[in-house]
Amino acid sequence: MTAPTTEATGIRRASWVPMIGLFLAQILMSYNVSALPVSLGGMVDTFGVPPTDVSTAIVTYGLVVAALVMVGAKIGQRVGWVLMFRIVIALFAVSAVLMITAPTVGFVILAQALAGASAAIIVPSLVALIAENYHGAQQATAIGSLGSARALAGVSAFLIGGTLATLVGWRQVFVVVLLLAVAVFVLSFRLRGEPGNRGIKIDLVAAALIGLGIVALTLGVNNLNRWGIVMARPDAPFDILGLSPAPLLMLIGLVLVQLFFLWTRRRTKAGKVPLVSLxxxxxxxxxxxxxxxxxxxxxxxxxxxxxxxxxxxxxxxxxxxxxxxxxxxxxxxxxxxxxxxxxxxxxxxxxxxxxxxxxxxxxxxxxxxxxxxxxxxxxxxxxxxxxxxxxxxxxxxxxxxxxxxxxxxxxxxxxxxxxxxxxxxxxxxxxxxxxxxxxxxxxxxxxxxxxxxxxxxxxxxxxxxxxxxxxxxxxxxxxxxxxxxxxxxxxxxxxxxxxxxxxxxxxxxxxxxxxxxxxxxxxxxxxxxxxxxxxxxxxxxxxxxxx
Incomplete structure (x- = not known):
């Protein structure tokens, strides 16, 4: 039996079952991020550490995603999106197991670093797999669902995660993450995708420039309030002639990002594959x-x-x-x-x-x-x-x-x-x-x-x-x-x-x-x-x- 087609375009309508997996993958990432603040109090009590130690896990996740997402896109293009999608979903499941069994806060930070590295490939893979599996109006609807999935995950994390953390414990909040990862992995076998291109080279110089630039920018911006917007506050790790290190990190980050664009333009003019197409x-x-x-x-x-x-x-x-x-x-x-x-x-x-x-x-x-x-x-x-x-x-x-x-x-x-x-x-x-x-x-x-x-x-x-x-x-x-x-x-x-x-x-x-x-x-x-x-x-x- 053939798939239905639209009268206006003649494009064959694809099954929405694969999109359910991609939708749940977006929920998986967003739920994990939203569940961390909900579980913060429970982790503090379990590990006997200050809240700042636990919040390091939240920062770690965001930093790893932002720093590696462009490299993740090239890895997906080189290996093949469907295969890489399954691998990183499995790694996300491993990170959930680490969260559930973590004996110390160090394992929590490690788990979120692993989740962030996985998300760095999941994020571009969602777009690539939608482009490969859906077209026309279906593609627009599929893209729209990713935005709605973020909002739905935020509500779910507070309602489900907050209830579990209050009535059962914070570890059970991440059992939901594990179940989501398993469901997405199973549904990934309904996805279709083109094979990877082994000829794609990963520009390591550009990867270092954008990665370090994003890390510096994020650290600087995130610590504006704690370290000081201009003058160094008492919580600043160091000062430069009394000035806060936060704006300095932001400046370094902006310079590195500009160098990334200059390097990428130079590489593109030389006929080489850039880390990201400008x-x-x-x-x-x-x-x-x-x-x-x-x-x-x-x-x-x-x-x-x-x-x-x-x-x-x-x-x-x-x-x-x-x-x-x-x-x-x-x-x-x-x-x-x-x-x-x-x-x-x-x-x-x-x-x-x-x-x-x-x-x-x-x-x-x-x-x-x-x-x-x-x-x-x-x-x-x-x-x-x-x-x-x-x-x-x-x-x-x-x-x-x-x-x-x-x-x-x-x-x-x-x-x-x-x-x-x-x-x-x-x-x-x-x-x-x-x-x-x-x-x-x-x-x-x-x-x-x-x-x-x-x-x-x-x-x-x-x-x-x-x-x-x-x-x-x-x-x-x-x-x-x-x-x-x-x-x-x-x-x-x-x-x-x-x-x-x-x-x-x-x-x-x-x-x-x-x-x-x-x-x-x-x-x-x-x-x-x-x-x-x-x-x-x-x-x-x-x-x-x-x-």
Whole structure:
């Protein structure tokens, strides 16, 4: 029996069973990442180590993925995508077993390094295998499902992982990872793919440049808040004439990334195979899609950091409460990412992109004015819903533009660009949000002291305002009672000041984020303005359109 075909194009429709495996593979990676913060408290109790030791595992995973994803794409092209996909899924299963049986935190870090190395090949393989197994409208739908899978995995990790970690234990959270890996491995035998090209050489110089550059950038951005944005803070491992090492690492990373592009252009002109084809960035459309993807993922990471910060730290509530607060956003992203492909035949990517960034901008401005220290209010839920609609549309759209703008043989390169961009943007979004909110909070606290004369200079001198951070009211009261000679009236005044400063920091942070979203309309205006089936010959051949 032959597969059905579409009347418009005559393209034979492929079975969706292989896509179920690819969909679950995206959930596998996203669930693993989301499950780590949920399990942090349990690991701290089990291993008897500080939270910073456990958080090293989270950083390790992201660093390994971002540093190796371009190399992973070339390995997949050389060996063959289906074979490499099965191998790395099996390795991911091994990492889950290590997590379940880990006797020390060192094994947890090792497990996440192994998971990150596996994900560095899974990320580009998903794009390549979709390109090899699906075409036309099916391909657009398949690509959209990857974006929705990330949102679904985030909800599942908080709901399922949070419940398991609370009722059974943190190790059982990663039993789910193992079961997912086994399911994906079984379904991988329904995939078809072309054999690998043994003639492909891996550019080790480019691999070192981009790997070290991404590591330096990620470490620098992730430690902006802890080490200092400009001047070195007490937690910085070292300083350079009093300056923080974080911006220096960022500068080194940017230089290494620029050297990577220079080296790749030189290698391409010499007729050699580069680590990643720069034709993925060859036109303003592709570059606009990459810029838009960076901003989209960065905004999502910033919001995913901000909400748990207020619910778990400020309000002192559980991860389960956080998942409920995030439900309107994550479910909206999931549903929109699946449905937005239906609009591709009616509206060009440029229109959808600009409209979606407009939605996220309006939603963030709305949230900045209506948000309180309670995330369960109807106006706040409405703002998260609107932001989720824009976010879900964008995360699918920009990825689809990159895939459809490049020939099938570059699908692995598109996947590696996607992986690098998403991991770097996630780190930047989280770190900048943290540094921004804490910085605004510090300024707000200092400026608000004049409005509270009952807080005497003697009391203020007992508090290190250079280390102001987000704390719950109970924690603040405990610190004031134990470490200062504050009277009950002064404690109440300090709590009121902190509540006001926190809320103002949140509002201003959301306004700044809305400004970033508004600026993103500029690269969105450079997205393609043609509908599927109307791609001009100039675009198909890689030249800029003249109209």
């Amino acid at each position: 034709s993925v960035f060859g036109s303003s459309r592709e570059r606009a899609a990459v810029y838009a993807m960076f901003i989209v993922v960065g905004m999502e990471a910033a919001l995913n950091f901000t909400i748990p910060l207020y619910i778990q730290i400020v309000q002192g509530r559980t991860p389960f409460d956080t998942s409920l607060a995030m439900l309107p956003f994550n479910l909206t992203v999931f549903i929109t990412a699946m449905l937005v492909v239906r609009f591709y035949r009616r509206f060009p990517p440029r229109t959808i992109g600009m409209f979606s960034f407009g939605l996220t901008t309006i939603a963030l401005i709305w949230l900045a004015f209506v948000v309180t220290n309670n995330w369960e209010t109807l106006p706040t839920i409405l703002g998260l819903f609107v932001f989720g609609v824009g976010q879900g549309a964008l995360v699918t759209l920009v990825f689809n533009v990159l895939v459809t703008a490049s020939p099938k043989e570059l699908a692995g390169d598109v996947g590696s660009v996607r992986g690098t961009t998403q991991n770097l943007a996630s780190a930047v979004g989280t770190a900048v949000a943290g540094a921004l909110l804490v910085g605004i909070l510090s300024v707000n606290v200092i400026s608000s002291l004049a409005e509270h004369p009952e807080l005497s200079p003697e009391l203020v001198s007992q508090i290190d305002l250079d280390r102001v951070n987000f704390v719950s009211n109970d924690q603040l009261k405990s610190v004031l009672d134990e470490q200062t000679d504050a009277t009950p009236a002064q404690v109440d005044a300090a709590v009121a000041l902190n509540e006001e400063a926190r809320l103002n920091a949140l509002k201003l942070g959301l306004l700044i984020l809305s400004g970033v979203s508004a600026i993103a309309i500029v690269p969105a205006s450079r997205l393609p303005r043609y509908l599927p089936g109307e791609i001009p010959e100039s675009v198909a051949t890689g030249r800029e359109p003249t109209t």
